[in-house]
Amino acid sequence: MLMKEEYSEDWETIEHEMMHVEDYFSNHKIAFTEKMAKLYFLKNLKDANSNDKIYECLDRSKKQLVEIKKKGVEVRDDIEKISKEIYDTEMAHKNISLEVYEKEYNEMVEELKQLEIDLKNQDEFTEVNNKYQGLCTEVKNKSEQIAYLEKEIAFLAVSELEEEYHKLKEEKSRLESKQKRLSVIQYEKYIEELYFYYSTFISFFNKLIDMEVTSSISGSSIFIKCHNENIDVEIIIKDEGIQDIKILKT
Numbered sequence: 001m002l003m004k005e006e007y008s009e010d011w012e013t014i015e016h017e018m019m020h021v022e023d024y025f026s027n028h029k030i031a032f033t034e035k036m037a038k039l040y041f042l043k044n045l046k047d048a049n050s051n052d053k054i055y056e057c058l059d060r061s062k063k064q065l066v067e068i069k070k071k072g073v074e075v076r077d078d079i080e081k082i083s084k085e086i087y088d089t090e091m092a093h094k095n096i097s098l099e100v101y102e103k104e105y106n107e108m109v110e111e112l113k114q115l116e117i118d119l120k121n122q123d124e125f126t127e128v129n130n131k132y133q134g135l136c137t138e139v140k141n142k143s144e145q146i147a148y149l150e151k152e153i154a155f156l157a158v159s160e161l162e163e164e165y166h167k168l169k170e171e172k173s174r175l176e177s178k179q180k181r182l183s184v185i186q187y188e189k190y191i192e193e194l195y196f197y198y199s200t201f202i203s204f205f206n207k208l209i210d211m212e213v214t215s216s217i218s219g220s221s222i223f224i225k226c227h228n229e230n231i232d233v234e235i236i237i238k239d240e241g242i243q244d245i246k247i248l249k250t
Contacts, residue, residue, distance in 0.1 A: 142172045 146169065215224045222237040232248040 138175060142175060146172060 212227045213224065214227075215222060217223075221243070224235040224237070226233040226235075234244075234246040234248075235242065236244040236246075
């Protein structure tokens with residue numbers, strides 16, 4: 001077993017040295033080839049009429065270089081001419097696109113005005129809001145009555161007054177509970193109306209023009225920004241109405 005391992009190691013060493021010998025031989029072969037090529041080139045230079053041929057070759061190359069430079073100038077002029085035509089075409093296209101966007105913007109403003117009118121005509125939302133405001137007033141009045149009765153009870157131990165006090169307490173709790181329900185209804189209705197308005201608005205934009213639309217909410221205001229490579233539009237909506245529209249041409 002040991003002899004086999006030693007034999008394997010000797011074979012690997014021989015194989016490794018063989019690879020080095022082959023590399024060494026290849027390098028010398030390349031160097032020899034380069035040397036012979038240089039000697040052949042020098043020998044040809046010594047032959048008769050070699051110099052005349054070299055001068056003819058140089059003169060011919062010089063003439064060709066002049067022609068190439070001349071063609072280079074012509075190509076450069078052609079490139080400048082084509083570049084100017086491309087620029088003029090792009091500017092004309094940009095002006096046409098701007099007119100189209102202005103027309104679409106005017107149509108968009110009219111559509112937004114109609115959406116604003118539709119949103120303000122939501123009778124159901126107005127009815128729920130009026131009920132909620134009425135209950136708020138009623139709860140406030142009941143609270144004032146309870147506060148007054150609490151002072152009276154502190155000085156007068158009258159059972160009827162206490163009974164009225166407890167009735168008012170129960171009535172207040174009932175009204176507050178009803179107020180909370182209406183508050184939830186009012187909020188949900190507001191969210192529905194806001195979603196309807198926003199969805200209609202975004203759908204209108206996507207149909208009207210190809211623009212990137214983003215939105216954000218700050219307090220009671222909604223900021224909608226529309227952008228493409230030619231124009232930026234910012235719309236500010238507050239209290240369910242359009243407060244401002246800004247247009248920036250890029």
